[in-house]
Amino acid sequence: MDVLDLARWQFGITTVYHFLMVPLTIGLAVLVAGMQTAWVRTGDVKYLKMTKFWGKLMLVNFAMGVVTGIVQEFQFGMSWSAYSKFVGDAFGAPLAMEGLLAFFVESTFLGLWIFGWDKLPKKVHLACAWAFSLATIASAYFILAANSWMQHPVGVELVDGRPRLTSIWALLTNNTALAAVPHTIAGCFAVAGAFLVGIAVWHLTRRREEQAVWRSSLKLGGVVGMISFGLLAVTGDLQGKLMFEQQPMKMAAAEALCHTEQPASFSVFAYGDVARPDCENVKSITVPALLSFLAHNDFTSEVKGIEDLVKEYQAKYGEFYPVDPKLGELSGQPIDYVPNLPVTYWGFRFMIGFGALAALAAAAALWLTRGGRMPQSPWFRRAALAGIATPFLANSFGWIFTEMGRQPFVVVPNPTGVDGVWMFTARGVSGLTVGEVLTSLIVLTTVYAALAVLEVFLLRRYARAGIAGVMPPPDKPAEKKSDELAFAY
Amino acid sequence: MDLALVWFLIIAFFWLGYLFLEGFDFGVGMLLPVLSRDETERRVMVNTIGPVWDGNEVWLIVAVGATFAAFPGWYATLLSAAYLPLLAVLVGLIGRGVAFEYRGKVDSVRWRRNWDRVIVVGSWLPALGVGLLLSWNVLGLPIDAAGNRVGSAFAAFQWETLLGALAIVGFSLVHGAVFVALKTDGEIRSRARRLALRIGPAALLPLLGLLLVVQTRAGSSWTWLVVGLVVLAGILALVHLSVGREGRAFALMAMVIVGSVVALFGALYPNVIPSTVDPSFSLTIEATASSPYTLQVMTWIAGFGAPAVLVYQGWTYWVFRKRIGTGHIPPVRVP
Numbered sequence: 055m056d057v058l059d060l061a062r063w064q065f066g067i068t069t070v071y072h073f074l075m076v077p078l079t080i081g082l083a084v085l086v087a088g089m090q091t092a093w094v095r096t097g098d099v100k101y102l103k104m105t106k107f108w109g110k111l112m113l114v115n116f117a118m119g120v121v122t123g124i125v126q127e128f129q130f131g132m133s134w135s136a137y138s139k140f141v142g143d144a145f146g147a148p149l150a151m152e153g154l155l156a157f158f159v160e161s162t163f164l165g166l167w168i169f170g171w172d173k174l175p176k177k178v179h180l181a182c183a184w185a186f187s188l189a190t191i192a193s194a195y196f197i198l199a200a201n202s203w204m205q206h207p208v209g210v211e212l213v214d215g216r217p218r219l220t221s222i223w224a225l226l227t228n229n230t231a232l233a234a235v236p237h238t239i240a241g242c243f244a245v246a247g248a249f250l251v252g253i254a255v256w257h258l259t260r261r262r263e264e265q266a267v268w269r270s271s272l273k274l275g276g277v278v279g280m281i282s283f284g285l286l287a288v289t290g291d292l293q294g295k296l297m298f299e300q301q302p303m304k305m306a307a308a309e310a311l312c313h314t315e316q317p318a319s320f321s322v323f324a325y326g327d328v329a330r331p332d333c334e335n336v337k338s339i340t341v342p343a344l345l346s347f348l349a350h351n352d353f354t355s356e357v358k359g360i361e362d363l364v365k366e367y368q369a370k371y372g373e374f375y376p377v378d379p380k381l382g383e384l385s386g387q388p389i390d391y392v393p394n395l396p397v398t399y400w401g402f403r404f405m406i407g408f409g410a411l412a413a414l415a416a417a418a419a420l421w422l423t424r425g426g427r428m429p430q431s432p433w434f435r436r437a438a439l440a441g442i443a444t445p446f447l448a449n450s451f452g453w454i455f456t457e458m459g460r461q462p463f464v465v466v467p468n469p470t471g472v473d474g475v476w477m478f479t480a481r482g483v484s485g486l487t488v489g490e491v492l493t494s495l496i497v498l499t500t501v502y503a504a505l506a507v508l509e510v511f512l513l514r515r516y517a518r519a520g521i522a523g524v525m526p527p528p529d530k531p532a533e534k535k536s537d538e539l540a541f542a543y
Numbered sequence: 544m545d546l547a548l549v550w551f552l553i554i555a556f557f558w559l560g561y562l563f564l565e566g567f568d569f570g571v572g573m574l575l576p577v578l579s580r581d582e583t584e585r586r587v588m589v590n591t592i593g594p595v596w597d598g599n600e601v602w603l604i605v606a607v608g609a610t611f612a613a614f615p616g617w618y619a620t621l622l623s624a625a626y627l628p629l630l631a632v633l634v635g636l637i638g639r640g641v642a643f644e645y646r647g648k649v650d651s652v653r654w655r656r657n658w659d660r661v662i663v664v665g666s667w668l669p670a671l672g673v674g675l676l677l678s679w680n681v682l683g684l685p686i687d688a689a690g691n692r693v694g695s696a697f698a699a700f701q702w703e704t705l706l707g708a709l710a711i712v713g714f715s716l717v718h719g720a721v722f723v724a725l726k727t728d729g730e731i732r733s734r735a736r737r738l739a740l741r742i743g744p745a746a747l748l749p750l751l752g753l754l755l756v757v758q759t760r761a762g763s764s765w766t767w768l769v770v771g772l773v774v775l776a777g778i779l780a781l782v783h784l785s786v787g788r789e790g791r792a793f794a795l796m797a798m799v800i801v802g803s804v805v806a807l808f809g810a811l812y813p814n815v816i817p818s819t820v821d822p823s824f825s826l827t828i829e830a831t832a833s834s835p836y837t838l839q840v841m842t843w844i845a846g847f848g849a850p851a852v853l854v855y856q857g858w859t860y861w862v863f864r865k866r867i868g869t870g871h872i873p874p875v876r877v878p
Contacts (some may be wrong), residue, residue: 117643118641121636121641123604124600127607128607128622130611132623132629135620138615138622143615143834145611146611146613146833147612147844150605150611152608153608153609154608154609154848155848158856161600162601162855163855165593166862173862213834218836219833219837222840485691487696489696494630501634501637512645515648543589543593543646
């Protein structure tokens with residue numbers, strides 16, 4: 055493995071890992087703020103219990119999201135310095151905005167929320183919860199605007215061989231970002247919804263206490279999960295249509311569509327050797343003309359296949375990498391414009407499949423518990439707990455698909471944008487030694503693995519303990535002194 | 544004044560905010576086993592920074608992120624050249640952040656003791672790493688004309704930069720002890736004060752050493768004046784502490800770091816990273832700055848965002864202004 059491969063693995067592992075924590079934080083933060091609002095408005099202690107319980111789980115998870123986020127901010131410069139120099143003028147701005155306008159708000163108001171329970175007036179404390187949770191969404195928006203610029207660079211001109219920002223507004227309202235933001239945020243709520251459903255069902259099927267709390271949590275989680283899936287489908291379709299225009303190769307790779315078809319059929323399931331870009335030996339179950347509709351809203355339209363696209367890309371962006379010692383083994387070699395097909399093909403299907411499974415689970419949970427029913431089968435409980443994993447998997451596969459699907463580019467050329475604003479991934483990497491990147495890959499992956507074990511351990515512990523774990527038992531009068539710290543470490 | 548220079552100053556300001564705020568966070572973490580006698584006192588210490596440590600850490604993210612936006616070449620060269628020290632910083636910050644959040648979540652002596660170790664290591668390591676990084680930045684890196692590092696992973700090493708690592712550690716120790724004296728009550732308060740007075744003169748020496756090395760290489764007469772003020776503020780801080788004026792001592796420690804950052808960035812100007820290979824390869828403010836348009840956009844953002852940060856973070860410190868004593872710590876109630 056060379057520096058390029060190692061740096062890619064490290065970036066992929068850090069990012070996918072980071073995005074296990076982020077959606078749970080974003081989804082739970084907003085839901086917890088909502089629960090607290092319900093408590094402040096109605097005074098019903100049920101909502102206070104929900105706020106404290108789900109808030110505690112959110113905190114256990116939040117710390118991990120923050121610390122892996124620091125690695126994100128640094129690794130562009132550490133491992134991808136040539137990329138950073140190339141794109142900094144445009145790409146750095148949304149990143150810095152995230153820090154200044156969102157992350158500061160997030161971390162400061164979370165501190166106030168954790169420690170401010172008895173110190174702040176009720177409504178001010180509630181406002182802190184909202185400031186925190188809305189800032190997490192703002193954070194996601196800026197990061198996705200930056201990522202969308204890599205998928206579809208807009209708002210720049212080419213000066214001295216580097217993109218120069220001409221309109222921050224164009225960058226922030228990039229149509230790719232406007233589709234990616236609601237899609238990703240809906241993915242976050244899908245995670246939170248399944249999380250609520252799974253844990254609430256566990257409590258309802260095991261114990262008798264606090265029924266009202268778990269019933270409400272279950273209902274909330276189920277409804278949120280189903281609405282999120284609707285949003286995911288609509289925004290996903292929107293993203294797909296944009297991607298057929300902006301990154302036709304990624305979508306052809308998502309379908310393992312080798313030959314141009316008109317009308318094009320959608321492949322549901324393929325068997326055989328998907329990895330070959332000529333599609334020899336691939337059989338697949340298809341829905342006729344559906345791909346044409348997904349691409350262009352028209353059942354009869356043509357969809358370009360990998361073979362034709364490769365020729366187009368070669369004509370536009372060259373057939374060979376330049377001869378340059380910095381490119382290592384790739385120097386002077388032919389450019390492979392086809393992304394890793396098994397990863398894109400199956401990544402796309404697993405994203406949709408696990409997403410649909412999550413929605414199905416939410417719907418089933420709501421249906422089976424309607425009108426006060428509660429199935430006592432242990433399978434119901436197991437299914438609900440397993441359901442927690444589905445939206446996490448869908449999110450991860452979605453990101454793996456979209457980031458692997460843009461290879462070999464790190465900045466994908468915009469077909470209607472400024473000529474020359476694109477970059478091969480191989481060009482972006484820092485001039486480091488293999489030893490350095492390997493060290494960081496091993497160290498960080500080990501740290502992530504250890505922390506994942508600890509986080510799951512704590513989440514399980516607090517989830518099992520239920521309300522008693524976060525609030526003093528109701529029969530004992532509050533024994534605490536007025537100036538004790540609430541929620542203290 | 545041109546915007547590139549404005550951004551050089553803004554980034555210096557973010558670093559100042561970071562070193563001032565996280566300086567005492569680091570100090571509290573490093574001194575955790577030294578200043579406490581039992582679990583309740585350890586909780587007192589952790590809770591002095593509990594509501595604020597996360598917000599303090601964002602200053603680093605923003606310092607680095609703003610460098611990316613305003614000086615991509617500076618960001619790219621510094622972070623890739625200082626790869627391994629940065630890895631140490633990251634691992635330390637990861638462990639420490641999780642440790643603060645997790646140490647109280649299980650009622651077990653072993654669990655807490657292990658997380659306390661993570662807090663201690665996770666405070667020493669980033670303090671050393673950040674010191675190394677800053678002094679590498681100011682004293683120069685072995686970079687070629689394209690801003691790429693020449694040589695191996697340790698090519699940037701010079702013995703003076705160790706002084707930089709110790710400078711931030713020493714400052715954080717004293718700053719943290721003064722902070723604990725300012726924020727706590729009871730025995731731990733007097734213990735912190737005594738410790739700061741005892742180690743203060745020695746612990747602040749590496750910082751002075753770093754400033755003197757930087758001065759002799761790249762200083763000008765006005766930065767000598769600043770170094771003089773740093774020395775004065777350091778001495779006065781300890782004097783005020785010795786008569787029990789903790790608030791003033793803390794304010795004077797702030798002056799120490801203000802002066803140090805001014806002296807370091809003053810010596811750095813007009814470069815952003817000097818080259819130790821050939822002075823003509825040095826990265827300058829002008830050459831690495833983003834386009835005027837990007838800087839203009841960022842100036843609006845910072846002009847609005849930074850004062851807002853000062854206001855709401857200031858408010859946080861106001862909300863949690865009271866001293867904490869062992870009597871404020873509730874019994875452990877965890878599942």
